[in-house]
Each structure stands twice: as structure tokens, then as C-alpha cells.
Amino acid sequence: MPSDDLKQVELMCASHAAYWAKANRIRLSNGQLFSTEGREYQVPFMRDEAPEKCYMKATGCGVSDAEILECLHGMIYGRYRQGVLYGFPNDGDMMDYSKTRWTPLIQFNPAQIGKHLTIGGKKTDAADVKRIRNANLYLRGLRMMPTADGESRQSVAATGIHVDKAVLDETDQMEEEIIGKVRGRLSNARIDGVRGKSQIVYIGNPSDEDRGIDSLWQGSDQRYWYRKCECGGWTCAELEFFEDPEKCVGMYPDRISRMENFQPTGYVRCTKCGKPVGQRVGRWVPTKKENSRRHGFNWSYLTSENQDPAHILHCYRHPPENNIGDVIRLMLGRAYSSTDEKLRKESVYACCSLDGMPDSHDGPCAMGVDNDDNKHVVIGVRTGPETYKLVRVFALNDVTQNRFGQILDLIQRYRVKSCVTDLRPNADSAREFQRAAIRYGCRVWLCEYTESPLQDCNFIDNSGIVKVYRTGIFDTTHRVIMNSQIVLPRRNKLIDDFAQQCCNCVKSKEIDKRKRTVVFRYKKTGNGNDHFRNALNYFVVAASKVGRSRDRRFELANKDCVMDYSVI
Ligand SMILES: [Zn+2]
Structure with missing residues (x-):
């Protein structure tokens, strides 16, 4: 090869990770x-220098391979001199990755990658740190750990390192706080030696709506792969499918013989001419250009030559094991939450009555207080074994001076006999409040959420603590609202806030790959503000300790109801 051509190849290799990987036969x-x-x-996303990238994708997109090659390329060519953090949800996943992906990558490519690996010195080829030329590649399991005082939490794995680029793989399995911590690790970044130039990459199979990768995707410029047809038309299979699946996916007339030859039996239809359109010629088109800081890429099985569009359509119409959620998430690359997993505001509004919120009550009332900096309060009565009437809700903003003082006042006005509030994060003031409330005839229980399903609710008399199975009580309030077992006041601005916050969490399945167990946890969604939902949870726990209310109006209303039926 003439030397000019060689130089050209060298330049191309230096500037594009995909070209480098191909030319070097990685x-x-x-x-x-x-x-x-x-x-x-x-190809485009392997040379994308946006400060943030977000991949919301079906399984098997190849993006993790593409990103690790991009990181290696950047380190070999000196773009990421301060190194790269490649993060996983936990140490187990990190070790698996190191063993099954990293080690073979080095073994298969001794001349292209292995030779740049510096071995020796301190821990540079330990499982969690690799030294490539003069930069470190940190492979880390990213989890929030409690600090010694138990009051706050920190991410141990990410402290003390500074990098130019960070990749968070399986973002949906990570806690939201991690992202903020990792961003902090990029504060001194200098990609290509440019001060302040950094990149953070989020990769994930979507799970729930408005959470994790879906929430990051919503804040991105939302790119879709548009494929070009010979007729000149452009088609995006991902968008067309959700518009009209049967119109998007066409069937080859000779389906049976194609099936026998292991060929796809369906195709993606060009929106212009209606003929099959492949996915090789195309481009990423942003649909939310105002979010240009974060480039988002959505990818589904429809843009894979290993998947048959006819099969995807079949699974969408007839989900295996009736699990439409996994078809949408894992095959179509979109988030999905059913009403079993996430409350909708309409369900909360369906519980609203025409009653206003009174300034006092004869009781006996129960009260739930979310002990955040602004206290959120839910006061109500029990009307049956598992039925409730919510009397009033409060969002107390000005408690800096008086702490729980305002709530003690509410205890008297509403004759609150039983109250539950969370022990943390303000444990001292909660204890003080617990002692003060006794003077007004109200027993206060300090709640500790637990992850143990063995006991739903355990009141410990001598310490005044109630241990509550977190998933269990969220399940209970979900059911109470879905079955209209609670009567809410008439809708107003505050009740609208209450409804929103009741919906800001979703029941999510977590798989602990090491222990091979499945656990369900409620996670925050939307703006993450779920104070009223917690206050409602505490109210329901508190209500188990009060008798039924003799609310005359309620009894009368019930009587009217019975009489109506008896007439019929
Ligand atoms: Zn066409």
C-alpha cells in the first residue's frame, strides 16, 4: 500500500472507533x-461526542460491545487520558462482565488491544481496574451504601476517582442517586485535552414508565432509525409499529417455504411504496431537537436482521405467557407499566367525593406523617375493617422553627389517637414529637420500612417503633385505591398533588443474579416526589390502631344507600 494511503488509514483509525475495530480485525x-x-x-453512535448519550433498547443491540470498543479506542489514542469508568449495577455483574466479556476480548486481540494493557504496578490488572497505555479503565459495581452513622448514603465504588468518560450499563437496575455521584466524577474531565469536555453514557433495557432509562430517554433528543427505501421514502419501523402494527409489518406470500429456509416470513413495509424496506441504509433522526445535549437512541428487534418481523408481530398480539410487558420492553425497546404495577391518577380521582376538607373532626382519627423537611400529613378515619375516609391532607412547608409543633396542633383539632411517622431522616425530632404527643392522648409510632416479607406490620411496644414491610404496605395502599376502599375529599389543588404523588412510584421486579432470587420493590418515578404516598402508607398503618369512627354523616350516608336498595 502506498504510504499516503497508509497514512489515510491511520487517520481514519484514529478518528473513528468503528473503523479502527474493523481495520484491525477486532x-x-x-x-x-x-x-x-x-x-x-x-456506526454513528460510535463517533458521537455529545456530553450525554442514552440508549433505550431491546436486548441484543450490541451497544455494550460498541461502547467498550469506543472506550478502548479512546484510551489507546489518548483521548481519555484520565480514564473511563464502566459501571454495573453491582459487583456480581461487574465480575461476570470481567470474566465473560473482558478476558476473551484481551485473549482474542493480543496485538490490537492486549499489547496496550500495562501489567504490573499497583493493581492495574485487578478485576476492577485495567490500565490501558497511561489511563485507567475502572470496572465497577455501583451501589449506594449507608455511611457509618446510617443517616446518609454514599457510593463507595465511585469515590476517589476522576475520569473523562463514564458508561452506566443496565441503568434501570441502578439507584437514581448513582447518576448524580457519577456525574461528580466527571467534573475535571478533559477529553482530547479540552477542559470540561466529558461524556456520560446510559445503557438500558427499559422497564417501568417514567423511571430509569425511560426517564433519561424522555430528556434526550429521542433519535429513531429511519431506513431509506429504493423508492426514496423514509420509514421508521419503531414509530410505525406503535401507530399500526399490521400496517407496519407485511407478510411474504410464500411464508411456509421461507420458514423452511430459515428466512424471515414478515417484513417492514415502506410507508411510501409499501414494499419491503431493509434497515441497512438509514440514519438516526432526532425528534426532540431542543434536548440536543443528550443524544437518545431507541432500538428494537424490528431493526435487527436476526429477528423476523412476523414473529415480533405475533408475540405482540399473542404475548408468550400473557406477558405483554416483556414483549414491549425486551423486544420493542419501550418502557411499560401496567395498572397492577403503577397507579394512574384517574384511579385516585375515582375515590374523590364532594366533601370539603373540614378544620376539625370528632375522631378518633389516625394520622400519617412523612417526616421529610416539609412534612406531608394525611388525616382520616377508619370506616370498616379495610375501608377509610380521608378527612384532610396537609403539606406543611414552614416547619423550620417549630418542627412538629404544627402537627401537635393538628392532633388536638382532629382528635388523632394514633399516628405513624418515619424514624429517619430526622430521628431526634421524631423522638421528641413522640414524647410530646402522649400529652394529647395520641400514640405515635416511628416507622422503619423493612425488606423482609415475613412480617407485614410489627408494633414494638417498648420502643414505640413499628417495622413495616415496605413492598407490602405499598401493595396495600395500591389495592385500597384501585378498589375504592378509601373516600377522598373533593378535588382541589392539594388533592391533585396528593394524587400525583400517590402515582409517583412503580412496583418493579428485581432479579438478584447471584442469589437467583426475585424481589419486588416500589421505586420512585416521575419527579420522584412520593411524600404523600408514604404519608398514606403511614396513615393506613396508624389506622389499624384506632377504632371505627362514629362519623354520623358517614353512617347516615350509608343508611340512605341501604334504604335505596331496600325500596328496589
Ligand atoms: Zn418505498
């Missing part, structure tokens, strides 16, 4: 040569 951890053939959509 072998992936599965043993196959890196190729963009059939995965043309990968």
Missing part, C-alpha cells in the same frame, strides 16, 4: 470479527 468476546454489516446503525 474479535468480539463471542469470537466473531467486529463488523458493522447488518449493524450499520452502530
Whole structure:
């Protein structure tokens, strides 16, 4: 090859990770040569320098491989001199990755990658730190740990390191606080030596709506892969499918013979001419250009040559094991929450009556207080074994001076006999409040949420603490609202806030790969403000300790109801 051509190749290799990986015949951890053939959509995002990138994708997009190659390329060519943090939800996932992906990558590519690996010195080839030329690649399990005082939490794995780029793989399995901590690790970044130039990458299969990767995606410029047809038309399979699945996916007339030859039996239809349109020629088109700081990429099985569009359509119409959620999340790359998992505001409003919120009550009332900096208070009565009437809610903003003083006042006005509030984060003032309330004939229980399903609710008399199974009480209030077992006041601005905050969490399945167990946890969604939901949870716990209210109006209303039926 003439030297000018060689120079050209060198330049191309230096400037584009995909070109470098192809020209150097990099072998992936599965043993196959890196190729963009059939995965043309990968090429643009391997040279994308946006400060943030977000991949919301179905399984098997190849983006983790693409990102690790991009990181290695950047370190070999000196773009990321301060190194890269590649984060996983926990140490177990990190170790798995190191063993099954990283080690083969080094073994298969001794000349291209292995030779740049500096071995020796301190811990540079330990499982969690690799030294590439002069920069560190940190592989880390990112989890929030409680600090010694138990009051606040920190991310141990990410402290003390500074990097130019960070990749968070399986973002939906991480806690939201992690992202803020990792951003802090980029504060001194200098990609290409440019002060302040950094990149953070989020990768995830979506799970719940408005949470994790879906919430990051919503804040991105939302790019979709538009494929170009020979007729000149452009089609985005991901968008067309949700518009009209049967219109998006066409069927080959000779389906049976194609099936026998292991060929796809369906195709994505061009929106212009109606003929099959492949996915190799295309481009990413942003749909929310105002969010240009974060480039978002959505990818589904429809943009994979290993998947048959006819099969995808079949699974969408007839979900295996009736699990439409996993079809939408894992095949179509979109978030999904059912009403079993996430309350909708309409369900909360359906519990609203025409009653106003009175300034006092004869009781006996129960009270739930979310002990955040602004106290959120739910006061109500029990009307049956598992039925309630909510009398009034408060969001107390000005408690800096008087702490729980205002709430003691409410205890008297509403004849509150039983109250539950969370022990943390303001444990001292909660204890003080607990002692003060006794003078007004109200027993206060300090709540500690637990993750143990063995006991739903455990009142410990001598310490005044109630241990509550967190998922269990969220399940209970979910059911109470879905079944209209609670009567709410008439809608107003405050009740609208209450409704919103009741919906700001979702029941989510977590799989502990090491222990091979499945646990369900409620996680925050939306703006993450779920104070009133917690206050409602505490109210329901507190109400188990008060008798039924003799609210005359309620009894009368019930009687009217019975009489109406008896007439019929
Ligand atoms: Zn066409």
C-alpha cells in the first residue's frame, strides 16, 4: 500500500472507533470479527461526542460491545487520558462482565488491544481496574451504601476517582442517586485535552414508565432509525409499529417455504411504496431537537436482521405467557407499566367525593406523617375493617422553627389517637414529637420500612417503633385505591398533588443474579416526589390502631344507600 494511503488509514483509525475495530480485525468476546454489516446503525453512535448519550433498547443491540470498543479506542489514542469508568449495577455483574466479556476480548486481540494493557504496578490488572497505555479503565459495581452513622448514603465504588468518560450499563437496575455521584466524577474531565469536555453514557433495557432509562430517554433528543427505501421514502419501523402494527409489518406470500429456509416470513413495509424496506441504509433522526445535549437512541428487534418481523408481530398480539410487558420492553425497546404495577391518577380521582376538607373532626382519627423537611400529613378515619375516609391532607412547608409543633396542633383539632411517622431522616425530632404527643392522648409510632416479607406490620411496644414491610404496605395502599376502599375529599389543588404523588412510584421486579432470587420493590418515578404516598402508607398503618369512627354523616350516608336498595 502506498504510504499516503497508509497514512489515510491511520487517520481514519484514529478518528473513528468503528473503523479502527474493523481495520484491525477486532474479535468480539463471542469470537466473531467486529463488523458493522447488518449493524450499520452502530456506526454513528460510535463517533458521537455529545456530553450525554442514552440508549433505550431491546436486548441484543450490541451497544455494550460498541461502547467498550469506543472506550478502548479512546484510551489507546489518548483521548481519555484520565480514564473511563464502566459501571454495573453491582459487583456480581461487574465480575461476570470481567470474566465473560473482558478476558476473551484481551485473549482474542493480543496485538490490537492486549499489547496496550500495562501489567504490573499497583493493581492495574485487578478485576476492577485495567490500565490501558497511561489511563485507567475502572470496572465497577455501583451501589449506594449507608455511611457509618446510617443517616446518609454514599457510593463507595465511585469515590476517589476522576475520569473523562463514564458508561452506566443496565441503568434501570441502578439507584437514581448513582447518576448524580457519577456525574461528580466527571467534573475535571478533559477529553482530547479540552477542559470540561466529558461524556456520560446510559445503557438500558427499559422497564417501568417514567423511571430509569425511560426517564433519561424522555430528556434526550429521542433519535429513531429511519431506513431509506429504493423508492426514496423514509420509514421508521419503531414509530410505525406503535401507530399500526399490521400496517407496519407485511407478510411474504410464500411464508411456509421461507420458514423452511430459515428466512424471515414478515417484513417492514415502506410507508411510501409499501414494499419491503431493509434497515441497512438509514440514519438516526432526532425528534426532540431542543434536548440536543443528550443524544437518545431507541432500538428494537424490528431493526435487527436476526429477528423476523412476523414473529415480533405475533408475540405482540399473542404475548408468550400473557406477558405483554416483556414483549414491549425486551423486544420493542419501550418502557411499560401496567395498572397492577403503577397507579394512574384517574384511579385516585375515582375515590374523590364532594366533601370539603373540614378544620376539625370528632375522631378518633389516625394520622400519617412523612417526616421529610416539609412534612406531608394525611388525616382520616377508619370506616370498616379495610375501608377509610380521608378527612384532610396537609403539606406543611414552614416547619423550620417549630418542627412538629404544627402537627401537635393538628392532633388536638382532629382528635388523632394514633399516628405513624418515619424514624429517619430526622430521628431526634421524631423522638421528641413522640414524647410530646402522649400529652394529647395520641400514640405515635416511628416507622422503619423493612425488606423482609415475613412480617407485614410489627408494633414494638417498648420502643414505640413499628417495622413495616415496605413492598407490602405499598401493595396495600395500591389495592385500597384501585378498589375504592378509601373516600377522598373533593378535588382541589392539594388533592391533585396528593394524587400525583400517590402515582409517583412503580412496583418493579428485581432479579438478584447471584442469589437467583426475585424481589419486588416500589421505586420512585416521575419527579420522584412520593411524600404523600408514604404519608398514606403511614396513615393506613396508624389506622389499624384506632377504632371505627362514629362519623354520623358517614353512617347516615350509608343508611340512605341501604334504604335505596331496600325500596328496589
Ligand atoms: Zn418505498
